[in-house]
Amino acid sequence: MRLYGSLTSPYVRKARILIREKNLPCEFVVADAWAADSPIPALNPLGKVPVLVLDNNEVLFDSPVIVEYLDSLQAPALLAAAGGERWDVLRWEALADGVLDAVVTRLLESRRPAAQQSADNLRRQEEKIARSLEYIARRLGNGPWLVADRFTPADLVVAVALEYTDFRYPHDWRGRHPRLGQWLAGVSARPSFIETRPPGMEKK
Ligand SMILES: N[C@@H](CCC(=O)N[C@@H](CS)C(=O)NCC(=O)O)C(=O)O
Known part of the structure; x- marks a missing residue:
């Protein structure tokens, strides 16, 4: 898995904290969504970070989705499944x-x-x-x-x-x-x- 984002983005930081909390194997690729040659628009049509590229090359974006996906990878989940x-x-x-x-x-x-x-x-x-x-x-x-x-x-x-x-x-x-x-x-x-x-x- 690869997480794309900037060091200062709080949305990206949410995913980075979860990765650290759960010790998940994930490469962090520093990418600036605003740069003219940014790789981000090709991955996320909204042109925003964070973007998560899965091992099967499927792409997830928007930090709530990424946080929930990362949390689901390894039990126990921090987010309760129901209730x-x-x-x-x-x-x-x-x-x-x-x-x-x-x-x-x-x-x-x-x-x-x-x-x-x-x-x-x-x-x-x-x-x-x-x-x-x-x-x-x-x-x-x-x-x-x-x-x-x-x-x-x-x-x-x-x-x-x-x-x-x-x-x-x-x-x-x-x-x-x-x-x-x-x-x-x-x-x-x-x-x-x-x-x-x-x-x-x-x-x-
Ligand atoms: N709702 C999005 C917001 C992400 C977001 O706005 N990221 C900023 C960086 S802090 C960005 O990439 N901005 C580039 C732009 O708006 O074009 C999320 O939660 O992931």
């Missing part, structure tokens, strides 16, 4: 993916020439992020995990989203949600997080 726990985890994943989308959209907007930037769009994305962090903090218990009594893809994706927020939209969300900050410190101390942290992303 309430499964839907809890999938909802957390959808929320965290939405936070990533908002942070990326905000970043791209902020990189446009000042005269072309939309203050409305910046504010809208920042509101999505603030509401989502509030939502997470409100539902966070006292234990180390979001769902059940073990590490699940919910913890993985929410922690990736919070670290990416620190990386690309640094602001004092810990002041508002100190317990969420403590929770993140626990998850992000895992070797899978340490080993996949991109250059320039400091652990808080």
